[in-house]
Amino acid sequence: MTSNLFKLIAAVVVTILTGFLCYPFGEKLLEVMHLRDSMASRAQADVNAARQARLRQQEENRKLVHSNRPSRPRGIVITDTAANDDWQKGFEEGENDVAVAPPQDTTLDSDDSIDNGAERDFSSYMLADCDPDLVGITEDKDAPEVAGQSNVVPKIPDSKVRNSYTSAIRKYIGALEKDAKEAPYTNAEFKGTDWKKPNELYEKLEGRVLAKLGQNPTAESVMEFLRIPENRRDLALITLIRRAGIKDLEEVSGQRGGITVLNALSSDLGWLCNTLYSGPSSGLGRGLQYMAQIFSRYSEDITNETARRIATTTATEFAREGWSQKDMMERFSYYYGSYREGRLNKIFDTLAYWETRIVTGNNECRSWGSPASLAWQRDNVRLPVEGYLGASGQLVYRLRNVAGDSVFSGEYLAPVMKRFNNITALAHREIGGVCGACSHYGAYGALAAGIPAMTMGEPGHCAYAVRVGNEWKKGYSIYWQHGMHKTFWGLHDWEFLILTQDLYSDATRTLASDQLAAMADFLASKRMTKAAFNCFDAAVQTQPLNWPAWLAYAGFLKQKSPENKERWVTLCNDVINTLAQKYHNVAATFQARYIYPNLLPLIPDKKERNKLFAAFFKKCEDFGINRWDVTPLLNAQFAGCKTEAEKLDYMKTALSILMTKSDYSGSVLTWGLEISGKMGETNSQGADRFQEEFSKLITSAMKRMRSGKKDRDSTWAGLGEAIHTAATNGDNYTFQAIGNLAMQKCKKHFPKNRFKFRGFSGRIVSAKGSIRTGVTLDDNGLKQSCLHWGVLQRNGGVIPIKFEGNTGITVKLEGSSDLNGVVALFDCAIKNDRPFRIEASEDGQNWEDTGGKVEIDGSIMRVDLRSAQASARYIRLLREGDKWDTGNIVGFYVYGKPKKNS
């Protein structure tokens, strides 16, 4: 009995547990059971209803279509944004599907003319705009000479001085970190009446700061001064007035909402610093006007941190780029509205000001960056951040759309743009696009969600980058060379993007450095030269990644002591010892653009110069962050050499160092060949001698390239780049020399074909020539360029083909020859739906069709030129009609007889 009772209880428990595990709906069981009774019939009814609705919709749409009204596609969602009547214009502006720098929308409203005239001239403020030509700092006309300061260039700071900095910097950064943890510093000292007269406010502030700093401020005393928040606020306000300009500030204070913004901004040190030190601030006066316009419309939100961030970044970026107020307001409304609706990725909530500037300041206000297109992507391309790197794949790659219109023509999207409410992203997703559209789709998908991203140009291609975590990742990229389409300092290389990321990620140190640089600028304007130098020095020591501070420092040096060799050398060495450690390209750019033009004329001794150059090269064991173009640096160094002997000596130094570094050997060789090619063009006797000497130098340098197992691949790649340059220059001698060297050093890379084909009479006159293709070679293609040389040899090689118009395969023969025929061997069946032809030329410029008879048999092409009686130095193989670029040529042989004395 007990056991039965136990069994019963157990059964009930098991039943309950089973029920609980199978379906945890508890009390709703009955409701669900009831639902299920009618579920099938209801579902069927719904399906039928949906079908009916769809049929009705289709019928309505048909009617709409017949009445010439826009309809909406099934499965395509159009955000209800007001359609832009000027759609055709918007489309034309937007569809720039080319891999070049982005079209900058520089439209200004008619009443938006920029006038920087001000009572005080702060227009040369360095940090506001990184001018490639270093600009000095304008001194205040009324500023008195300060004994022991004005026009006094301090001694080079030695290690002892630098050590004393270190301690002061540590304390200063410590104070900033401590303040950051506490409640933000606020002080509503200045009211509306103060902002009505910014000139007086400025005088009050400068008097206060100078009094606190004393007669002879040092870097340490400045840092001590800056440890107090109130002093930092005073400096920030001085900087704000200097950058915005008196006249613009007066205008801001006079416009609706202006005083409110200025009061709020000046009383909050955090907001002030974020406005001033989160990137370049050229056009800040206009930026403040934009902010006032935003907060006159969104006055209740001025205390909202996110509203401030979006407003500040949108206003400063649009002002900096010179974009219109209307576009600015639309962009702000899009991001702030999306944020409030919770439609942005969570990443957006955590962005700092500088990162938000990349998002809200994205280019192309009228097409990809228009509110309509952004809103559509926000709602229809919602992905986790990593997902945007592959989002470009949502577009079908079509150079010509299904109607046969080219992507570069206005007709490509024209019929659908108006009906898709000018949503560029939607139009491209439905019709297609090429690399430009695919990359914009990926990048603007991320930007629409509030994630930092940008498009970038690559040679013959467009790609993009998305910031994932703290790392920038490349999407749709095929090449090492990237021209970023959004930059802070006008420098487009990838490494500058990484520098920007690293600089602002180290927020406290960068803020300290920015404040020191701002102080240096202020002191310089007060003719306190010595203190300004010390502050600049402390700024770059505090944060060596601070590119604008380096630039300002160099500009000031050029202004105050342009012939101070010792200081220039120190500046150069400082860059080498700090920036160059990781950012080779950045350091090289700084030296080539800003230091060498000033320093090299001061160093007549070539040995001393070469030593300075070598010091930098020694820091560059490899490419570092990303492959970079070493040519501008080499050109800048080369430009410092006056005589031919100096040039050769420099070459020797550069080649001896760089040819042993596998990453750089190819680039330096290519550069050398280009210089040699240019010398060849001058045709003077001296130039000939120099070129001969130089060729010998290059050839001997090539032999120094490492060919051990470990370095074989890099040697192969280096020689590949060089042989490509030689072919482009039409330099048969070097082309053959590199080809033979590659065969010696990297024999395994060459194929060992044994072709069987019927040739022509005469000898092969192309074997000692050079060959080039119309294909734009990517990184990998360049590395394989030595195989182009193989194509002219008995065992064959590989050269990619592209036939389109006058683009084909061009061969420069060993000399002018009478031609008998050509044999071209392809690695695939030859696409013979269009005729091929051989053209001949004596100079490589003027071409004539030989009229040779073309025979095609599978992958072998024979062109009989015997009856054509052609003679030429150059020949090229072309194909009529549309592009064909899939496949390679593996052997190319021109038969004939070289002319005497050719």
Next chain:
Amino acid sequence: MKHTQLLSCVGIAFLSFWCSLAHASQSHTFEDALKKAGKDKAFVMFCYGANYDDISIKMYEMYIKKREKNMYRVLNTTNYLVVPVYQQPDEKEKREYERVMGKRGLPGGVWSIPCFAVVDGSGNVRGAVQAREELDDPVKAAAALTKLLDDFDEQQKLLKRAERASGKHKEELQREALSYTDLRIPNHALFDPSQNGVVQKLQIMSIPEANSYIRKLLAEGTYSPVERQMVMAAFAGHVRREKGPVALLRALYTEMRNIDPTSTYGIYAEGALEIWVEPLEKEASSDTIKFRKKDDPNKPAAQ
């Protein structure tokens, strides 16, 4: 006692039956969902951003947690799987995702999250409800998902029949299957004139040659409605660029539009009529008016 035992057994069976029926539709792993789908059925995969997207969380709450009634009716009649998608996941989140998807990434075809994806038994996403306009409205979302599932069943039937068929009949069945434009078929590409040489061939043809080439192409081959539209777009593009007769252009775009006015190429055709055909017609009619006026100044111009 036997009676008690029997009663308890019946109770267990009854409850288990109802519970399993009530919950038969949800799978907890991708593998499980694939297994349940078998060869011919589809399952629904609800993907949502679990750590980065407020909208996803809202949709998850509405559709899955609170079982919005319209969607619930659809989900309950099919096999479905809920997949949390994480952005830069930590270890715990990685485990959470792997618990559902194993080592698999999200299948290709998920273009926006949150979404309801229709996945076949081989793990291919065949279609998805992922647009905001649909997802924001439960009635629309449920209807769109129902339609996708219905279309999938129809499409599968056609593909199965095509497997058994041969020759032209097979081709016809495959093309018919492709006419469900909201559903992708793995390894079946659309006949795209820009990719398969039709556009290039047309370039060197005169308009009469092109006309007979296209008519022959359409007559001999079997094409889905969207493919027909694309082929006609190619021909119309050629006529337009070659400045062919406006009447032919209107006829082509009208026919193209009428195949399916709501499809992308239906919209394209409508736009083309407006921006390319109508201005030419206006120009032509004004020329006629001018000509007539010149010809006979007393005769009123025909409208």
